[in-house]
Amino acid sequence: MLKKLLPAQQYCAYFVGMKEKHITIKTADTKSEIEECFRLREEVFIIEQSVPVDMERDEHDATALHFLALIDAKPVGTARVVLKDNGTVAKIGRVAVRRSKGGIGIGKRLIAAIEETLALEGVDHFILEAQTHALQFYARMGYQAYGEEFMDAGIPHFRMKKRNPRRCA
Numbered sequence: 001m002l003k004k005l006l007p008a009q010q011y012c013a014y015f016v017g018m019k020e021k022h023i024t025i026k027t028a029d030t031k032s033e034i035e036e037c038f039r040l041r042e043e044v045f046i047i048e049q050s051v052p053v054d055m056e057r058d059e060h061d062a063t064a065l066h067f068l069a070l071i072d073a074k075p076v077g078t079a080r081v082v083l084k085d086n087g088t089v090a091k092i093g094r095v096a097v098r099r100s101k102g103g104i105g106i107g108k109r110l111i112a113a114i115e116e117t118l119a120l121e122g123v124d125h126f127i128l129e130a131q132t133h134a135l136q137f138y139a140r141m142g143y144q145a146y147g148e149e150f151m152d153a154g155i156p157h158f159r160m161k162k163r164n165p166r167r168c169a
Contacts, residue, residue: 023106025113028066028078037066037078037094044096051153060093067114069097069106076101079110081120084127090120090164092128111141121166132156 028034038057045051060082069077077097081090092114097106115126130138135145135158143160150157 022072023076023109024070024073025109026068026070027117028068033068034066036075037068037080040075040078040098041094041096043098045094045153048099049153049155051155055153065117065119067110069110071101071106077106077110079114081114081117083123087122088124090114090123090126092126095128107137108141111138115162115164121164123164124167125161125163127159127161129157130160132158135160 026033028037038061041056045056046053061080064080064082067079067081068075075098077095079095080093082093083089084091092111095107095110097110114120120126126143128138128143129152130143130145132149132155138160139145141162142165143162145158145160147159150159
């Protein structure tokens, strides 16, 4: 349902210091693009982080808005958004970047593209459940941790939130 609200968008940038590397962040609009998102999630969460297969996919995948990061048209990262609280909260999740492409800004560009997506301009807050090792990554983008640390799939996490800057007066 959410995908129908969003026209095909792309967020593009060039990496500084990387010869001719072009990144595109786009919504995954086709079945093959969504399958690419699932393959990346499998690589990062199931293979690298040992998340159980039955915990990685869930009932929200069918209605979530999926994002795909590409470098020179090759999939390198993904994230998804699930609307909560009657569409007032956008929960970012399943943020995954191929290990060989880590540390070059793909995750930051994924989050920025999500926050700038037209279909999400009306949400009041963005929320996420960050793996504890990624707290500073999200904090640099304005997310604030709240509550106690908790375990999910055997990995420590914190809940984080950020007010949608487009909704601030």
